[in-house]
Amino acid sequence: MDFVQISLVLVLVILLAIPMGKYMARAFALEETKLDRIFGGVEKGIYKSSGITPSPMSWKQYAKALLLSNLVMFGICYLIVRLQGVLPGNPSNIPGMDPLLSFNTISSFLTNTNLQHYSGESGLSYLSQMAVIMYLMFTTPATGLALCIAFFRGLTGQKNIGNFYVDLVRSHTRILIPLSILVGLFLVGQGVPQTLSPTAEVTTLEGTEQQIARGPVAALESIKHIGTNGGGFFGVNSAHPYENPTPLSNVIEILSMFLIPASLPLVFGHMTRSRKQGWILFSTMGLMFLAFLSLAYFSEMSGNPALEKIGLSQAAGSMEGKEVRFGMAQSALFTAVTTAATTGTVNNMHDTLTPLGGIVPLGEMMLNCVFGGDGVGTINILMYAILAVFLAGLMVGRTPEFLGRKIEGKEMKLIAITILVHPIIILGPSAIALATEMGASAISNPGFHGISQVVYEFTSSAANNGSGFEGLGDNTPFWNVSTGIVMLLGRYLSMIAMIAVAGSLLAKTPVPETLGTFKTDNSTFLVILLSTVLIVGALTFFPVLALGPIAEWLTIR
Numbered sequence: 001m002d003f004v005q006i007s008l009v010l011v012l013v014i015l016l017a018i019p020m021g022k023y024m025a026r027a028f029a030l031e032e033t034k035l036d037r038i039f040g041g042v043e044k045g046i047y048k049s050s051g052i053t054p055s056p057m058s059w060k061q062y063a064k065a066l067l068l069s070n071l072v073m074f075g076i077c078y079l080i081v082r083l084q085g086v087l088p089g090n091p092s093n094i095p096g097m098d099p100l101l102s103f104n105t106i107s108s109f110l111t112n113t114n115l116q117h118y119s120g121e122s123g124l125s126y127l128s129q130m131a132v133i134m135y136l137m138f139t140t141p142a143t144g145l146a147l148c149i150a151f152f153r154g155l156t157g158q159k160n161i162g163n164f165y166v167d168l169v170r171s172h173t174r175i176l177i178p179l180s181i182l183v184g185l186f187l188v189g190q191g192v193p194q195t196l197s198p199t200a201e202v203t204t205l206e207g208t209e210q211q212i213a214r215g216p217v218a219a220l221e222s223i224k225h226i227g228t229n230g231g232g233f234f235g236v237n238s239a240h241p242y243e244n245p246t247p248l249s250n251v252i253e254i255l256s257m258f259l260i261p262a263s264l265p266l267v268f269g270h271m272t273r274s275r276k277q278g279w280i281l282f283s284t285m286g287l288m289f290l291a292f293l294s295l296a297y298f299s300e301m302s303g304n305p306a307l308e309k310i311g312l313s314q315a316a317g318s319m320e321g322k323e324v325r326f327g328m329a330q331s332a333l334f335t336a337v338t339t340a341a342t343t344g345t346v347n348n349m350h351d352t353l354t355p356l357g358g359i360v361p362l363g364e365m366m367l368n369c370v371f372g373g374d375g376v377g378t379i380n381i382l383m384y385a386i387l388a389v390f391l392a393g394l395m396v397g398r399t400p401e402f403l404g405r406k407i408e409g410k411e412m413k414l415i416a417i418t419i420l421v422h423p424i425i426i427l428g429p430s431a432i433a434l435a436t437e438m439g440a441s442a443i444s445n446p447g448f449h450g451i452s453q454v455v456y457e458f459t460s461s462a463a464n465n466g467s468g469f470e471g472l473g474d475n476t477p478f479w480n481v482s483t484g485i486v487m488l489l490g491r492y493l494s495m496i497a498m499i500a501v502a503g504s505l506l507a508k509t510p511v512p513e514t515l516g517t518f519k520t521d522n523s524t525f526l527v528i529l530l531s532t533v534l535i536v537g538a539l540t541f542f543p544v545l546a547l548g549p550i551a552e553w554l555t556i557r
Contacts (some may be wrong), residue, residue: 002297002329009251009333013258020259021266021278023245027174028149028167030159034218039173042369046169049309056160059503062150063496064145065164070110070492073139077132078106081124089127091198097123104480108137111491112144112373114224114231114344114466115483117475121213121234126196133231134220138180141227141260141374142171147495148375150262154502155382155403156271157510160544161503175260176227183256184222190249192508194218211557225256228373230344238334239323240348250330250347257343264378267283272403282380284529285340288370292360293336300332306556328495339364342373344466351356351453351469356555358469359545362456365463366541367533368422373464379498381533385520388532392518401517404510411504414497421493423540425486426458430544433458438478444471448555452548457483462490475537 025032047054057065080087087098097105101117108115109132118124124133153161188194193214200212221243224230230237238244244253252409265285269278300435303314322331331348338345339361350361364370369380378454390407393400402409433439433454443450453469460467461483468474474483519525 002327004550005329006293006297006333006508009254012255013054013262016255016259017262017266017282020263022270024175024260024263024267025270027170028162030153030162035174037326039170041229042501043166043169043173045557046173047165050165052163052165052169054163057163059150059154059161059499059506060162062161062503066499067492069164069168070143072105073136074110077110077136078102079130081105081128084125084128087125089130089196090125091196092125092127094122097128100477100480101475104484106132106136107487108466109133109229109231109486110465111464111487112140112227112342112376113461113464113487113491114229115461115468115487116231116235116466117480117483119235121199122216123135126215129220129233130216132221135217136219137223137227137229137231138172138176139168142168142176142228142374144373145171145175145260146375147499148259148379149267151379151382151498151502152268152271153404154499154504154506156268157404157506158271159546160508161499163167170176176223178258179226179256180219180222182222183226183252186252187249190252191220191242191276191440192249193220193246214242221253222256224345225253225258225343228257228261228341228343230257230346231340232345233541238345239349247326248328250326250334253345253347254330254334254337257341257345258337258371261341261377264375265381268378274521277403280521280529281527282376282527284533285369285371285377285381287530288367288533289336289340292340292364292370293333296336296353296357296360297329297332299354299360300328302354304354304556318352318354318357321349323347336360336364338467339465340370340372342368342377342463342465344460346467349470350456350467351471352435355449355452355556356398358452358456358549361455361465361467362459362545362549363454363537363541365459365465366423368463369533373537376464376494379494381529382503383418383498384533384536385525385529386411387415387419387536388529389518389526391519391532394530396518398518401511402505403522404513405505405508405513411501414501414504418497419536422462425489426455426462426541427544429458429482429486430455433478433482436478438476439482442473442476442479446471448548448552451544452552455544455548459484461486464491 081097081102084098104117149167150161164465194216201212220233234240244250251408265281266278269275301317304318308314334347369377371377386402389402390400453472456469457472
């Protein structure tokens with residue numbers, strides 16, 4: 001029965017991704033399409049009122065517009081959470097947020113990470129939840145989508161790289177807002193609250209007073225998953241019955257967070273006018289995802305030997321930290337999807353996963369290209385594709401080409417920097433945290449699991465995922481500042497590098513295909529690409545995995 005559940009959800013993902021990929025390719029087309037008749041009037045009104053001139057940009061102009069707009073958003077949102085105690089929309093009288101926690105929170109949501117060092121229902125007012133959290137939950141995935149499409153245009157030789165503001169607006173009007181309304185209404189139907197009324201005060205059956213937090217939950221939940229954001233309205237995220245009340249709502253949330261990441265490789269296929277190209281990328285990521293999902297399911301189903309030794313039955317698997325209403329199949333699938341799509345939402349406690357089960361979210365975030373979030377994951381797998389073409393060209397003594405454009409030193413330097421930055425901003429801060437009292441004092445589990453907690457926190461920050469091994473006491477100055485910096489570096493360094501690669505390739509004269517051209521739309525390239533990702537990932541991260549979850553698994557057996 002578990003396999004039937006999982007298979008049905010994954011089949012639905014593919015069936016939805018195919019038309020969605022085609023739709024998104026049209027939504028971002030540089031030429032006029034039928035969609036312009038539907039959305040064009042609203043979009044032109046936005047351009048006019050905002051002073052936007054929808055003319056093509058160079059890659060430098062595109063990057064500058066992206067960075068400046070994000071900087072302004074940071075400043076406005078930081079002020080709101082700091083001053084929420086004196087601002088309206090605060091019926092529960094929640095005070096303003098601490099300065100360093102505010103820095104971490106805004107950095108987190110600005111980078112599409114949604115790492116939460118605060119508890120949503122008690123840390124933010126309704127105004128902050130809507131004007132900051134939900135606002136950034138729309139604008140940050142829209143930023144990722146815009147960059148991804150611009151990157152596609154550069155690689156596929158379109159007329160130009162596009163206009164950042166046009167792509168940002170289209171991401172909202174044509175994709176994120178319509179989908180969010182649809183999913184939000186469905187969640188309300190499943191029992192998710194959507195209200196501006198203050199915290200409810202009720203009398204329990206025992207006669208005691210209890211406060212029940214509520215608010216505009218459904219609106220946040222819909223964009224939280226569609227935008228691969230992950231930040232919860234409540235502290236326990238999608239394990240809370242007000243965020244995720246039924247098995248059906250659980251499936252809808254899985255489909256929501258997987259839809260756009262699964263569609264983007266197919267969008268790339270449409271833009272290259274070679275659907276095979278898109279399916280090769282999809283299949284590469286799909287094979288890695290299935291391997292991780294299998295490890296998660298079978299590891300959790302085998303139970304936890306440490307719990308079995310103290311007399312707790314493991315007949316139903318390791319149910320510690322999991323919701324009974326979801327069961328093992330939907331818990332394992334949710335865990336694999338939320339870190340594959342770098343969403344970060346959780347319906348079970350990742351800190352209580354078995355050691356081998358804990359490798360799954362860690363491994364997916366370390367590779368950071370197993371579908372990935374809205375835009376960024378597909379950019380990363382294409383980065384590895386260019387690297388694979390370059391290595392294959394070196395082996396046969398031929399100048400490497402990708403989609404008719406030569407891959408030369410400039411592009412490879414930028415890609416090498418991007419590949420190296422990811423492990424550096426994970427392993428470097430992890431070493432500092434483990435070696436200093438400021439970082440180590442937050443660890444709740446001594447030994448190998450404590451190492452996993454620290455590495456998970458920085459891996460989640462660098463991959464802009466946001467989930468955590470929540471046994472870590474992370475709301476301290478050290479963790480707020482260090483993870484905030486890692487989130488910003490993980491987001492913007494790779495963005496700048498990849499848009500520069502796109503601009504460089506777009507400026508090159510296409511090279512005609514010959515008999516010696518290396519094909520990138522067949523099974524041979526799939527194997528090379530998959531091998532490149534896994535070899536680079538193993539060389540950079542296997543040692544730290546051996547010190548954490550693997551060592552923990554060996555000790556409890």
